[in-house]
Amino acid sequence: MKFYNREKELDLLKKAEQSSFESSFMTFIVGRRRVGKTRLIKEAYKDKKLLYFFVAKKSEKLLCEEYKGIIEGVLGKRIIGQLTNFKEIFEYLMSVGESEQINIAIDEFQEFQNINPSVYSDMQNIWDEYKPKSKVNLILSGSIYSLMSKIFEDSKEPLFGRADRKIVLEPFDVNTLKEIYADYAEFNAKDFVSFYAITGGMAKYIEILCKEKAMSLEKIIDMVFCDGSFFLAEGREVLIGEFGKDYHTYFSILSLVAGSKTFRSEIEGVLEKSVGGFLEKLEKNYRIIKRVQPVFSKPNARNVKYEIIDNFLSFWFMFVYKNLSAVEIKNFDYLKKYTLKYFDQFLGRKLEKYFKEKLASTNEYSMIGSYWDKKGENEIDIVAVNEMEKRALIAEVKLNKNKINLQELKEKSKKILRYLKGFKIEYKGFGLEDV
Ligand SMILES: Nc1ncnc2c1ncn2[C@@H]1O[C@H](COP(=O)(O)OP(=O)(O)OP(=O)(O)O)[C@@H](O)[C@H]1O
Incomplete structure (x- = not known):
């Protein structure tokens, strides 16, 4: 390449x-x-x-x-x-x-x-x-x-x-990824976002997929779930060097976070033990997860979620690690069907991340984040603010843009308007066609 x-x-x-x-x-x-x-x-x-x-x-x-x-x-x-x-x-x-x-x-x-x-x-x-x-x-x-x-x-x-x-050295950003994708395939929004969501901009994975011309979701899944696949052992391969022998609890936590158990209380509820120290190490020492708080909350507020930073690792935990028994007996048919069945759920979350990264690359905003209330409800996918110019973008992201109801979004946004007094606000829906 x-x-x-x-x-x-x-x-x-x-x-x-x-x-x-x-x-x-x-x-x-x-x-x-x-x-x-x-x-x-x-x-x-x-x-x-x-x-x-x-x-x-x-x-x-x-x-x-x-x-x-x-x-x-x-x-x-x-x-x-x-x-x-x-x-x-x-x-x-x-x-x-x-x-x-x-x-x-x-x-x-x-x-x-x-x-x-x-x-x-x-x-x-x-x-x-x-x-x-x-x-x-x-x-x-x-x-x-x-x-x-x-x-x-x-x-x-x-x-x-x-x-x-x-x-x-960070993975390739969304703009470079688009440039690479265009050199190897005709553009198709869902396939491209799947390519982004799985490779996370990691050069090696991109190189393997481009070489094999696996540029569509189906072909990528075929490449991941096959005998001798490079990707099946990759999550473990990448992380074991960080965690060493003590990896079990870390893997369990990451697997829960990848599967949407993103609050500490939810993770502890499943694992039945305190995980504060592990989360802190995953965040600060290993830089594998990050703490996210709703926009406009105080830095020490307790309303905190965790996210896996790396797209490939979140894909690996959600689809490979979760199904290790099927990997063990090489039931690739099952693994492919399972992945296709739940892929849109995963893709929806990565699409939100994609638009945040794209907005960040425009250098137009001083802050980009999401909002949710204390109960983890009333989520607003994207709140992007330019403090100096007093303008904000409030957006919802869905694979299918037709399902976005802007009126509902405006309604939800009332909770944060007190932080945006005097701001010019644009409400927007982002879907696959905006990629
Ligand atoms: N900027 C780039 N453009 C195109 N291909 C790249 C680029 N960077 C890396 N690659 C390709 O991606 C693959 C992985 O890159 P490389 O071996 O440099 O990664 P690394 O960070 O050193 O990985 P490791 O720790 O696994 O050795 C290589 O085959 C390389 O050719």
Whole structure:
């Protein structure tokens, strides 16, 4: 697949390289697995010399043998001496950087935690010594959000405060997704929104579907639910690295949130235990769910819902994890029928998210959210406000736009009008035809 988008990130990586000519520069990139970190780094330095090291789950000795080969190949230097551990390799490279500018990328950097955690303090000492006098553009990337943040942002960690720049790589936005979709298929609103709702803009999933020309809902479902499918184990694959062995409660919570049990009390009602600590970790450490509150509520108000941020994970929990027994016995027929039966429910929720993202991309609003009252009723799908220009958009979203009753929407909105005194308000319905 040709390279799409990422202009902002490419620009930052080019600037990092330029800065490294003055003194060494460290960037850390964090992004969920499959989002496109490796391809971004390679694209940024495709015409440059790049020492790219992947931290595979191997012993340090084997890794270093591989790295030595890479160094010799890229720099065209014969390495004399042993270099059997990463500390020696890193010191060697920083010393090379004293006489020439070099680009180094270390991918899945958090994996050193399992191989040899003292690498981080060794790197800190070497970095501090060489940074002012060398020209190394160092990119450290990783996909385990909690570990990467800890390595660079926890004041007790050796590399704390060493990174000059942080890049959080997000999935493709709705506009880029539309551009990609148009390169592979004739536009059809429901198929496109299904493509958005399932891939969530993750580069890898998009690439697989585009390659197989699976651009319609039916074809995507055929690709997901088949023998040897990449997608069936993917939710577990992506999350297990974050949660480790302790994943059961997290998976149960995510499965409930994906299935519309979005209030803490509802989750605790089903699991029959307190889940406050888990929710907090899912939100703050792992960044997998987010807290949402009705628009205009006070920040500490208790009317809070939870949402899974990632579309693919919410699809996976709703349709794959929920039916693991059918996956186990490979009853793909059942899985496809089940998914098609409940898909519109899922799609309706993602359509609302789609329009919120689209409105956000116009940069026309200072706040975009939803409203519901204390009982979780009287929902208003979208409330978008431009505080400065005193205007607001109040909208309802439905797959079938004909089912939207604007009069009812106006009626419901009375509850929030006191926050919008003097505002010009537009009431609107969004449906598939507005995609
Ligand atoms: N900007 C892009 N345009 C087109 N294809 C992309 C882009 N970014 C990534 N891809 C493709 O998506 C796939 C996943 O990307 P990549 O391997 O870079 O992700 P990653 O974040 O490093 O994932 P992992 O953590 O699983 O290694 C690759 O096959 C890559 O070619």
